Amino acid sequence: MATEMNKTYNPAEIEDRLYRKWLEKGYFHAEVDRSRKPFTIVMPPPNITGQLHMGHALDNTLQDILIRFKRMQGYNALWQPGTDHASIATEVKVTAKLKEEGIDKEELGREGFLARTWEWKKEYGGRIVSQLMKMGSSADWDRERFTMDEGCSKAVEEVFIRLYEKGYIYRGSRIINWCPVCQTSISDAEVEYEDQAGHFWHINYPVAGTDRYIEIATTRPETMLGDTAVAVHPEDERYKDLVGRKLILPLVGREIPLVEDSYVDKEFGTGAVKITPAHDPNDFEVGKRHNLPEINIMNDDGTINENGGKYAGMDRYEARKAIVRDLEEGGYLVRIEKHDHNVGTHDRCHTTVEPMVKQQWFVKMDELARPAIAAVKNGELRFVPEHFDRTYLHWLENIRDWCISRQLWWGHRIPAYYCQECGEITVAKEKPAACPKCGCHQMVQDEDTLDTWFSSALWPFSTLGWPEKTEDLEYFYPTDVLVTGYDIIFFWVIRMVFSGYEHTGKSPFRDVLIHGLVRDELGRKMSKSLGNGIDPLEVIEQYGADALRLTLVTGNAPGNDMRFSEKKILASRNFANKVWNASRFMLMNIEKADLSGVSLSNLTPADRWILSKANTLVKDVTENMENYDLGIAVAKLYDFIWEEFCDWYIEMVKPRLYNDEDATKAAALFTLKSVLITALKLLHPFMPFITEEIFCSMQDQEESIMISSWPEYDENYDFSREEKEVEIIKTAVRNIRNMRADMNVPPSRKATVYVVSDKEEIRRVFEHARVFFATLGYASEVLVQPDKAGIPEDAVSTVIPDAVIYIPFADLVDVEKEIARLEKEAKRLAGEIKRASGMLNNEKFISKAPAAKVEEEKEKLARYTAMAAQVEERLSQLRS
């Protein structure tokens, strides 16, 4: 097998094959099993209109890492997937497609349109799922759900009816956000504010029966058609004498009152505000307080309606121009001022939202919000990172009622029926045969559908069978962690939490792991309009899913945005190649080896060192992953594999492997293999494909790494003495390399290495390590001795703790250079001595710092002092 492995790792030829294997084996599937502990993640359902983008890629990578980790740890891990019907997004898309075919939505009718949309869903709804599979996502696809499937729809009905009966859902005429393009109401969360350059139009409103005027200022002159008052502050002396009088609305001629309301800011503008209750949320409130009529001046498409008189039929912006022109001609326009302001737009289409008074369905939020607020305050629900609980709480504590009805066809139709005779409203699962009040048979269902988020709010439990008391629900719910972006806390997280408490009595998840946005190289949001998006599928094709996944978690802390760039992918790809080649090295060497006789007692200090390091790594990585510090976990893995394992251990082991006489060869192979397996297992959640491919190349292992067990810390593999010994060797090797580089000695030139130490202990360590120096330290031979006997006077030297290393280069030596080098060493040591003695001379340090810390500094001081003395001795020798 090993000899068949390519020199470079080629993900394209293995990923699909392995994914198919996992699917066929059913590894992703979870069933209720009371003998095991469940671990559940519910996947944020991507829209059926969706195409995989970097946001999905990040979100799914994080979830897959956690679920694979827990699965290997022995949990019965369920990752519940599915898709969202995405009412507006889908309806817009299908309508556009019909239009291309020359079909008008209205002519097609509701039934026909829904049939077409289901067809569309069938055709494209699966696309995003197959794209998620390309990422290596180990979700339980057998359980795939859809927010409009039978079960989820039942849950929606159930919730609507329960909340209605409890009085938490009501129908009312209130001011809502209206999108004139999508022609539907939208919730507050769907309004996005944009800075726009605009104007302030100052207009004179004549006071009836006088020749006086009141000057008002507005950014939206067209709304004056719906003005039903002008308001001033009650304490505003300027207008005191006019309160109670009527004003004449210019162009319209309607008489409107001047009212007093403390909502008005005396200092702003002229201190007089036109009040348009039907088209401004604040004016709506003022209107309610003063019993003002609400005059709706607009049609659903944003044109002026019959209430607008001569302006009827004009688009709202056309009307604005016409009105300003007419005001000017009529002498009412005082002046025009430039004014930048924030304009609410629809987050889907960016059309400027029109506030309108409409009959809509709402969810009353104050009671529902209460347990959701308490959950975070009492720690039942935890955000990672923690500071997002501020965002969450702030929103919940200031929440307004949720407008849930949408004037769309694609979605869950509101289960309310109106009696055509008496107007009675009946909320029920089925259409009532007769009106319960008047008994007539003219019952008509509400035309509207529900906000998409109404159904996704139930996702964590509706997918597990709620409202039925299913085994799945009992066992897998509440879920363990929700993974999502901070941009979706308001839309989704909050609504799931209050829904969970209301309908199941529990928080739907314990932890919420929040991640940031994936931005482009320059830190800009990836967007279609900028054309700066990087397609994850293209990255996968070119570099592999593992490289993409690694890139998305490397160097990133929870909640932070990250910049994505080609360079980062290359670094990940290179790491994959490194892992591949380290494995190839092991496999090539192990082919004909017999490891049966190896036991702990056969292992050399180097073997024990790397096993001990790996053992510590297991503990650290596991801990980091439990804390959702995935970036830290993977950084430790990266460093361990690349530096400790490849650059040090593999290099140390080569002479043993290439010498058939070496009695420790089998021990080396055993160690190589077991450390590699441990590392691959720890790496598997991050890089599932490459680790599986390598793991399966070792025929004596389980059939898949993804069902193998997560490594556990084992105190029998804690070899701290050997760790210290190898650190000494590493220091020696580094110093030798340093010397050679400083003296410009080419690697091809081997030399004798003398190690002089008066400590038997240290000499023993070097005797054991002698074999490494040929490759690591370019040594032709290594002589370990208690004194300097036989070492040429002009040898180059370096001092390490408890030993001095000499290398005679004969003709190569340059005494000046050597003195300079040693002086550099002396300087460094002097610095260390100064630092340590500084601390130790501080009485407060001695008395207040922990004893171990003080002891540590004392040891350092002693060591560095001894080393400095050695360097000085060498220097004086050379100078003489």
Add this chain to the structure above:
RNA sequence: GGAAGGUUAGCUCAGUGGGAGAGCACUCGCUUGACGUGCGAGGGGUCGCAGGUUCAAGCCCUGUACCUUCCACCA
């Protein structure tokens, strides 16, 4: 107006009160029997600024400057 986050090497970013880190970039050297998608050796940081707490601060506290984002919306 309110809130959160950021400010650490040329760039991108980690950092868990006790001698400043990684990747990329840069300089020098290397056909070392896994890997040049590699190996070895380097250069490069008053950790935004000012105070404070502490024996000890990049890390904790206060203030401040600048950047980013979210929420609110004075018409």
